[in-house]
Amino acid sequence: MLFRITEKIIEPEKLRQTMLSSRAGAYCSYEGWVRDHNEGKDVNSLHYSAYEELAQTIGCKILDEAESKFQVESAIVHRVGDLSVADIAVWVGVTAHHRGDTFLACRYIIDNIKHRLPVWKKEVYSNGDECWIESNHCGCSDPKNLQF
Template identity: 40%
Template sequence: MPTMEDTNMGSFIVFQGKVRNHSENGEVQAIEYSAYEELALSQLRKIVQETEEKYSVTVYAAHRIGRLNVGETALVVATLSSHRQEGFLATMEIIDRIKKEVPIWKKEILTDGRAVWL
């Protein structure tokens, strides 16, 4: 498995998904993420493995759970690849699949006191 020191890897891409201060529901104060952790970790590992094999890259991915305030990082995906094209494609695929396939739920805490499950 390639590492940061692997000279075959010419691209290192890092994505950080942060909590925004707004949504279609209003002004956001925080988001509370919850998950069925065992299943979420299993699914995340599966997505990473499949993406690594498909694009010949190395991926590190983590999604936080619990309460995160505006500006805090919820998701990190770091991708090592020989070239940037497969690195960007792999990174985008991982993000999309995490949002669709990993059982992580979020509740927006709005500044007007409402809480909205998404």
């Protein structure tokens, strides 16, 4: 289990290496990228801030839940600070004996990150305006995943 908040660029290939295991038959990862638009506005960059002490507790709890529920090994790395378009904001890695559990666990972890991890995102637009996002409820999360 690995949970990390970092200001450094996320390098998925290096993180994948840390997941390698002769006991695993499947690996699934998720990357959240910074895109250049949101709700009709041109986004230049994002700023992420975190409550690190609490994020460690909740991040590890989410991983622990996923590992119990799906019998997987799992990891989360979340970036904070100023991110540019195309940067990776969050990475999730999961291994298991079989592929099905890795897909389900990866989805469970990212859905819970979005709702429970104490991290906040501010968008900076091309016209110079800035806005703290106040809802992550884009409709993508599977409601079943939010009830352990």
